[in-house]
Amino acid sequence: MDNNMLVKKIFLAYIIGLILLTGCASREYLTSTKTNQKIKSEAQTKIQNISDIETWQQTDNIDLDGDEIKDKILFKCQPGSNDFTLKVNNVSTSGKGENLDGNFVIVNIDKTDKFNEIAISESGPSSDEQTAFYCYDGQELIFMGKVQGSSNSIKILGDGKVIANKRGQILQTWFYEEPYNLSKLHKLEKIPQDLYKMNSKVKMK
Template sequence: MKKSLTTLLLIALLVALIIGCSDLGVPIGSVRKEDENVNVTASGETPAPAAEEGAEMSDSPFPLEDDTVMSISQEQGFTKEFRREADLDGNGIDDEIILKTRVNPNGDEVSSYLLLVNDEEISYEGQRIDPRFHLTDIDPEDGYREIAVSEEGPSSDNLTVFYRYKETELTVLGEIQGFLGTFPDSDIKGEVNIQGDGTVKTKTRGQMLQTWFYDDVYQLNDKDVLVKIEKELYPFETEVTILKELKTRKSREDASPSYTYKPGEKATLMETDEKEWVSIRNRDGVISWFQVENHMEIMGQDSDGYSMDFFEGLNMAD
């Protein structure tokens, strides 16, 4: 009996010793669950790797395109430099592109820049320039890539300048209205759209009677010039109320009298050539025309007047 009790006590001590050295249910020598996948978060997702000690962090205020690098300029008279390398002329050799900025003395907006490609340079002055230049490919078949620089201008007068580097010479392809890419500190995209077929689409600010914008297209010709594809007429589609009597004619070619509008009538300004003619439609659907001089003076009336004298509902924003 004593021998049996002794044996039971020895077994109990052995079990206690095993429990003290290991968790129940975990074989001795196995990795615990809390030790596995130590780089997995509580949500089960692997966290982003931490930055290496001493790694350089960008201090650029702009989301730079591709491999563009921004730095503080060490050259007197300039504030920042934007650099990148790319093959612009299709010869298989990267060209060095540098855009050096100057700011408005009364603020921090970029007011001018010096663009350099290898040893060639062009200077430019504007307002609210975005120094994040873009590389474009207007015509993939010509073997060249362009540099495009946009600005917002004094009053949302967006403008983009396209440059070409060809046979070691840097030239201006053209200036068009509209902004390329996203506006600084914004997710809003500009109006300029590279079609990839030799054309560029944008929106141009019209001058006829009011402040308005119309779709515009430019074609890159064989002389390395962006040429506007002129349209005979541009859609106006502006609802107005007549303020003073307005006489109209049957067409641009036919001067025969057509409908005469009276004060208080509703009408729609339909189309314009953006030069001297505007078509107008009355409530009955009759379309007629009137002539304009200097974009604002209404011609052929019993009394002179400007667009705001004849029409209510125009956009006269600066």
């Protein structure tokens, strides 16, 4: 066998080996890519599932507008989020709060009218509790206003007033009652007061 023939065979063997190595590498790359895509897809699915599980959701069925037909109420928010969605029948609205409590309560501010109201409380950044009120008139959700205090500390006796639990900042941190009336448009209007009780004990010397 002459040298030229030997060189050709060696070169041909080299080319064949190179092709085989390239093919193996390609298959390994494709396998690795598919595996990574599968892992990424599974991770995204897990994240979505966690998000679904952690959604706070509350429902109720009660007549809100006095037509003697129960309205379907849905409240949703995410833990740690400041946004929520409130839906009554086919009408929905979005709202904001800080450190939402994750639920709502049904209240009757004025027993002489036909409405029941929805109260949504939030804890705030540092126990600065507030509560937002909504009314459903059969066609739309009406934001009535937001007052200080939680649904547990606010007083609602059914006489058309809401007594908020207001934080005072004069001299010290203290709380006092701040009354609101229902307006003709079913909005909460603050009733001005000349004096506010501090309810703090003092010692005279």
